[in-house]
Amino acid sequence: MTLHHYLILAALLFCIGLMGAFTRRNAIVVLFSVEIMLNAANLNLIAFWRYGDNPALQHGPLFTLFAIAVAAAEVAVGLALVIAVYRHFRSVDLEVMDTLKEE
Amino acid sequence: MSEQIAFWILSAIAVLGALVAVRKRNLIHGVFALMIFFAALSGLFLLLLAEFIAAVQILVYIGAVGILLLFAIMLTERVAGDDGRRMTSRGWFWGLVVAAAVFVVLLLPAIQQWPTPEVTQAPDPSVEELGHKLMNPYVMTLEVLALLLTAALIGAVTAAQGMRKPKEEGSPE
Numbered sequence: 115m116t117l118h119h120y121l122i123l124a125a126l127l128f129c130i131g132l133m134g135a136f137t138r139r140n141a142i143v144v145l146f147s148v149e150i151m152l153n154a155a156n157l158n159l160i161a162f163w164r165y166g167d168n169p170a171l172q173h174g175p176l177f178t179l180f181a182i183a184v185a186a187a188e189v190a191v192g193l194a195l196v197i198a199v200y201r202h203f204r205s206v207d208l209e210v211m212d213t214l215k216e217e
Numbered sequence: 218m219s220e221q222i223a224f225w226i227l228s229a230i231a232v233l234g235a236l237v238a239v240r241k242r243n244l245i246h247g248v249f250a251l252m253i254f255f256a257a258l259s260g261l262f263l264l265l266l267a268e269f270i271a272a273v274q275i276l277v278y279i280g281a282v283g284i285l286l287l288f289a290i291m292l293t294e295r296v297a298g299d300d301g302r303r304m305t306s307r308g309w310f311w312g313l314v315v316a317a318a319v320f321v322v323l324l325l326p327a328i329q330q331w332p333t334p335e336v337t338q339a340p341d342p343s344v345e346e347l348g349h350k351l352m353n354p355y356v357m358t359l360e361v362l363a364l365l366l367t368a369a370l371i372g373a374v375t376a377a378q379g380m381r382k383p384k385e386e387g388s389p390e
Contacts, residue, residue, distance in 0.1 A: 115224050118327050120265070123228045125323035127235055129316045134239030136312025137305045142244060142290055146251050149282065150235050153258050156270075164265040169340030172350050175270050179351075182270075182277055183362050187369035189282050193289040194373035200293045201379050209306060 120161035127154035141196050141206040145189065152185045223264055231257035244290045252283045269344045 127150060134147030156178045163174020196206055203210050234254030241247040255278040262271040306312070351359055 115220055115264075118331065119224060119228075120261075121327045122324065123231070123261075125320055125327070126232060128323065129320035130232065130235045130239055132319055133313060133316035136316060137309040138239065139306045140244065142286065142293070143239065143247065146238050146247060146286070149251070149278075150238065150254065153255065153278070157258060157261060160262055160265050160267045160270060164267070164340060170346070172340075172347050175267050175347055176350055176355060178267070178270050179273060179347075180358060180362060182273055183366065186277050186281060187366055189285060190373040191369050191376065193285055194375075194377035196289055197292055197377045198379055206293050 117161055117165040120157060120165075124154045124157040124161065127151075127157070139208050141199070141208055141211075142193075144208065145192050145196070148192075149185070149189065152181065156181055220264065223260070227257045227260045227264065230254075231261065245287070248283060248286050248290065251286070252279050255279050255283070266340055269347055 131147040131150030131154065134150065135144050138144060138147070159178050159181070160174050163169055163172075166174070199211060200206050231254055234250045234257060237250035238247045238254060241250060255274060259271045259274040259279075262268075262274060
């Protein structure tokens with residue numbers, strides 16, 4: 115296994131997440147997609163650490179750990195926002211939420 | 218050899234899980250596919266000798282994020298998803314095009330120097346060094362992160378609670 119295998123896998127996963135975020139209408143599915151993209155980025159960080167110059171410094175796992183913690187905070191706030199928006203619009207459909215759009 | 222077999226199996230599971238999670242109409246099934254994706258990614262982290270991150274991945278993503286997503290789905294719309302309505306957004310075609318374009322752009326630098334040498338030195342897989350690093354140079358980051366998590370917790374509760382109606386004068390409670 116070389117670094118490229120992991121990089122290509124992470125690029126593929128990132129683009130699957132991007133596709134989901136761009137093409138789905140449900141706000142919760144868009145959150146899934148953002149999670150998939152974040153995980154692909156974490157895979158990249160760990161792969162670069164493993165195949166990098168000085169793995170003893172543990173920079174890869176440390177950075178990934180912080181990224182995972184921030185991602186967890188992001189999911190909690192994001193879902194709370196989805197629930198608040200649902201209470202207002204009675205829907206999680208992203209195309210219903212167009213109050214700011216000028217008609 | 219066995220490492221290669223594990224890599225291919227895990228990456229196939231990860232890609233399939235991500236695709237199913239993104240394309241499935243039923244959101245509950247989608248969350249379970251997402252959990253399979255997280256588990257496969259945890260296996261890949263183990264393969265890269267980041268065992269602590271693999272454990273954190275299972276604890277945080279499968280244990281917390283997955284359950285949180287399940288709750289959010291059950292608190293909002295019909296569990297079976299947007300049945301009968303269009304599943305994709307209006308600009309889905311351009312979304313696909315942009316995703317494919319980003320994939321090509323990400324792939325180009327990787328392909329240009331295709332044959333890379335195998336790994337030179339294996340990192341020490343012990344968690345001890347990670348803990349020391351977390352305490353000595355990165356303790357401030359850890360504290361800021363704890364503050365961030367607390368703020369996110371309070372913010373999430375406040376946002377999900379919604380606006381309270383002001384209480385009338387003289388009413389009990």
